[in-house]
Amino acid sequence: VKxxxxxxxxxxFGLSDPYVGILKGVVLGIAPEARxxxxxxxxxxxxxxxxxxxxxxxxxxxxxxxxxxxxxxxxVGSKRRAIAIACRDRTFVGPDNGLLGFAAARHGVVRVVELxxxxxxxxxxxxxxxxxxxxxxxxxxxxxxxxIERLGPRLRRFERPRWPFPRVAARRTTxxxxxxxxxGNLVTNVEREHLPRGKIAVSIGPFRATRIxxxxxxxxxxxxxxxxxxxxxxEIAARDxxxxxxxxxxxxxxxxxxxxxx
Amino acid sequence: VKxxxxxxxxxxFGLSDPYVGILKGVVLGIAPEARxxxxxxxxxxxxxxxxxxxxxxxxxxxxxxxxxxxxxxxxVGSKRRAIAIACRDRTFVGPDNGLLGFAAARHGVVRVVELxxxxxxxxxxxxxxxxxxxxxxxxxxxxxxxxIERLGPRLRRFERPRWPFPRVAARRTTxxxxxxxxxGNLVTNVEREHLPRGKIAVSIGPFRATRIxxxxxxxxxxxxxxxxxxxxxxEIAARDxxxxxxxxxxxxxxxxxxxxxx
Amino acid sequence: VKxxxxxxxxxxFGLSDPYVGILKGVVLGIAPEARxxxxxxxxxxxxxxxxxxxxxxxxxxxxxxxxxxxxxxxxVGSKRRAIAIACRDRTFVGPDNGLLGFAAARHGVVRVVELxxxxxxxxxxxxxxxxxxxxxxxxxxxxxxxxIERLGPRLRRFERPRWPFPRVAARRTTxxxxxxxxxGNLVTNVEREHLPRGKIAVSIGPFRATRIxxxxxxxxxxxxxxxxxxxxxxEIAARDxxxxxxxxxxxxxxxxxxxxxx
Numbered sequence: 001v002k003x004x005x006x007x008x009x010x011x012x013f014g015l016s017d018p019y020v021g022i023l024k025g026v027v028l029g030i031a032p033e034a035r036x037x038x039x040x041x042x043x044x045x046x047x048x049x050x051x052x053x054x055x056x057x058x059x060x061x062x063x064x065x066x067x068x069x070x071x072x073x074x075x076v077g078s079k080r081r082a083i084a085i086a087c088r089d090r091t092f093v094g095p096d097n098g099l100l101g102f103a104a105a106r107h108g109v110v111r112v113v114e115l116x117x118x119x120x121x122x123x124x125x126x127x128x129x130x131x132x133x134x135x136x137x138x139x140x141x142x143x144x145x146x147x148i149e150r151l152g153p154r155l156r157r158f159e160r161p162r163w164p165f166p167r168v169a170a171r172r173t174t175x176x177x178x179x180x181x182x183x184g185n186l187v188t189n190v191e192r193e194h195l196p197r198g199k200i201a202v203s204i205g206p207f208r209a210t211r212i213x214x215x216x217x218x219x220x221x222x223x224x225x226x227x228x229x230x231x232x233x234x235e236i237a238a239r240d241x242x243x244x245x246x247x248x249x250x251x252x253x254x255x256x257x258x259x260x261x262x
Numbered sequence: 263v264k265x266x267x268x269x270x271x272x273x274x275f276g277l278s279d280p281y282v283g284i285l286k287g288v289v290l291g292i293a294p295e296a297r298x299x300x301x302x303x304x305x306x307x308x309x310x311x312x313x314x315x316x317x318x319x320x321x322x323x324x325x326x327x328x329x330x331x332x333x334x335x336x337x338v339g340s341k342r343r344a345i346a347i348a349c350r351d352r353t354f355v356g357p358d359n360g361l362l363g364f365a366a367a368r369h370g371v372v373r374v375v376e377l378x379x380x381x382x383x384x385x386x387x388x389x390x391x392x393x394x395x396x397x398x399x400x401x402x403x404x405x406x407x408x409x410i411e412r413l414g415p416r417l418r419r420f421e422r423p424r425w426p427f428p429r430v431a432a433r434r435t436t437x438x439x440x441x442x443x444x445x446g447n448l449v450t451n452v453e454r455e456h457l458p459r460g461k462i463a464v465s466i467g468p469f470r471a472t473r474i475x476x477x478x479x480x481x482x483x484x485x486x487x488x489x490x491x492x493x494x495x496x497e498i499a500a501r502d503x504x505x506x507x508x509x510x511x512x513x514x515x516x517x518x519x520x521x522x523x524x
Numbered sequence: 525v526k527x528x529x530x531x532x533x534x535x536x537f538g539l540s541d542p543y544v545g546i547l548k549g550v551v552l553g554i555a556p557e558a559r560x561x562x563x564x565x566x567x568x569x570x571x572x573x574x575x576x577x578x579x580x581x582x583x584x585x586x587x588x589x590x591x592x593x594x595x596x597x598x599x600v601g602s603k604r605r606a607i608a609i610a611c612r613d614r615t616f617v618g619p620d621n622g623l624l625g626f627a628a629a630r631h632g633v634v635r636v637v638e639l640x641x642x643x644x645x646x647x648x649x650x651x652x653x654x655x656x657x658x659x660x661x662x663x664x665x666x667x668x669x670x671x672i673e674r675l676g677p678r679l680r681r682f683e684r685p686r687w688p689f690p691r692v693a694a695r696r697t698t699x700x701x702x703x704x705x706x707x708g709n710l711v712t713n714v715e716r717e718h719l720p721r722g723k724i725a726v727s728i729g730p731f732r733a734t735r736i737x738x739x740x741x742x743x744x745x746x747x748x749x750x751x752x753x754x755x756x757x758x759e760i761a762a763r764d765x766x767x768x769x770x771x772x773x774x775x776x777x778x779x780x781x782x783x784x785x786x
Contacts, residue, residue, distance in 0.1 A: 280578050
């Protein structure tokens with residue numbers, strides 16, 4: 001038996017309006033066996049970069065063959081292209097505005113096509129909701145087994161925003177907060193490989209940590225700590241509390257990791 | 263192979279409480295193959311009219327055979343009837359308080375029944391949660407293939423609230439905002455067919471548009487525009503921003519479309 | 525045909541971050557046929573007791589064989605154990621911090637195991653997200669048919685917080701509000717069996733009811749009433765309004781039910 005294909009959704013539509021539901025209706029009308037999974041619909045409205053980061057950090061947890069549909073699309077109706085990117089083990093569908101760029105690059109791009117074939121769009125395409133009229137049909141046709149080549153002509157390029165790497169010097173790495181989650185964890189752009197060697201100190205706002213700990217329980221309740229979180233990124237967290245609230249910091253806040261004398 | 267039936271859910275339950283999850287448990291207990299899709303659970307509490315509008319605008323995007331379960335039910339436990347409405351290509355289930363009226367009328371009513379047969383309810387029916395005890399079981403039995411006739415006696419009527427049409431005069435159409443979405447778009451009740459002929463101007467609060475544009479990119483970032491949005495209704499939007507916030511307007515705000523001298 | 529197993533999710537992750545979606549990706553990677561249903565993800569962050577109450581009140585509505593995955597896990601990364609509890613007709617998976625205690629006890633515990641077998645975890649287990657690395661894989665393997673015995677060694681005990689029973693005296697029951705739902709209903713811990721015999725009065729804040737009514741329609745719009753709600757618990761509600769707002773009360777508020785002279 002062929003496995004039903006998983007279609008994940010990442011948008012900035014929120015869940016209060018019926019937009020996400022409508023998009024699912026379109027997918028299931030074309031690919032009745034598709035398994036639809038919401039990644040998140042709370043990307044800040046039209047914040048392509050945050051959407052791109054979340055997609056990159058999330059896609060790896062889905063099995064081979066997954067189709068990742070993503071729509072954060074301030075340029076809907078303009079000349080920005082609609083694309084699908086087949087990678088080694090999964091496919092991304094969405095606007096060519098950088099939203100797919102990080103994730104696609106991470107998974108090994110095999111082929112990029114423009115979603116130009118009207119046979120795989122809805123009959124009428126609005127100028128305001130390509131999620132429904134262009135992207136959902138494309139993802140659904142892929143889930144139903146249509147080869148990506150049929151969706152449109154091959155492209156040689158797609159938008160790749162620059163990953164917001166931290167500034168790495170010999171003894172000092174300067175990063176910033178790129179996400180704040182529901183628990184108030186301040187998620188930075190610093191990965192393990194960006195750390196200076198040897199003994200280090202982490203500074204963010206008024207907080208200074210002299211170690212990166214490995215569990216929340218290494219500090220007392222309410223206390224702050226630096227830890228590599230579930231995204232594989234350095235986080236500033238408060239045990240059983242919100243670091244964002246405790247420090248009054250949010251996206252963009254600077255974090256410095258320095259080598260210190262032993 | 264028979265396709266698994268889709269059951270869509272539209273409620274005012276929100277997602278913070280487990281009510282929606284419980285309702286899905288009941289559906290899957292009766293119809294294990296049903297495909298459940300959330301349309302929205304953020305209808306303002308007990309706002310039947312908004313629920314009715316959203317259901318009407320959303321149902322059309324789902325494939326033939328879909329069962330649309332809707333629960334916005336301030337009269338739960340009273341004498342308001344519980345009904346199912348079979349239309350030409352889909353079925354609606356919910357309280358007979360107007361919630362289903364717009365959508366059912368749009369899709370060609372074939373048969374209306376009262377959900378009176380206790381065999382297709384839960385054994386115990388509470389007086390506060392018919393979504394779980396009456397509507398979900400009915401929708402699930404329909405999804406599992408029970409003919410609508412078995413759910414209860416035929417009714418000749420069902421509640422049909424008046425669609426909030428705009429006031430249309432020869433050279434002037436007066437509508438109002440009926441929805442505000444997550445992006446701050448002010449969605450009005452004005453459809454294309456309500457527009458005066460010829461050159462027109464759109465006025466809402468302090469904003470006046472001399473054209474209805476076709477993409478957001480026709481204006482600069484942050485600027486307001488009038489556009490027919492994805493619901494097929496005239497919207498006032500702000501490119502990459504919130505028209506609701508920019509204008510300080512919301513549901514009920516008056517919009518006027520006038521013919522202007524060329 | 526074997527029914528696809530239902531996996532329900534109850535967490536404090538919220539829906540804004542991709543954590544819930546990632547968890548589903550892990551489940552579907554292991555058990556592609558699992559039917560995943562969200563119970564709620566809005567348990568207040570790290571509020572194990574509220575999570576335990578909601579799980580206990582919700583699980584019964586799901587069919588036999590359901591696997592209930594629950595993650596409210598302030599002690600992640602510490603020595604608290606990860607467990608699965610097989611009950612007569614369903615299985616619970618989560619941290620051994622009391623979260624599963626009420627629900628498991630309600631459904632007749634058959635076997636408890638510690639999720640210690642690395643074959644049924646992800647290869648790398650983080651210290652911050654056992655929902656993804658430990659609990660989701662365990663639930664998925666159970667859904668895919670792995671016998672619970674294989675997940676790890678049998679335990680003789682699991683954490684069972686004390687259910688917050690009201691104080692019941694001969695003529696006076698003193699309870700408290702344990703949940704406030706989206707409609708502003710004040711849900712108390714008082715069940716029918718806790719009521720004094722005969723004629724009673726219910727007092728909460730400034731409100732006094734001399735009867736427990738059976739439908740919202742027994743009072744005028746906006747008026748307060750006492751009613752046994754859909755959780756099987758005494759609720760203070762406002763018809764077409766919010767009792768929480770009307771009374772300015774929330775979780776922890778005291779409710780007294782007294783026998784009154786006839």
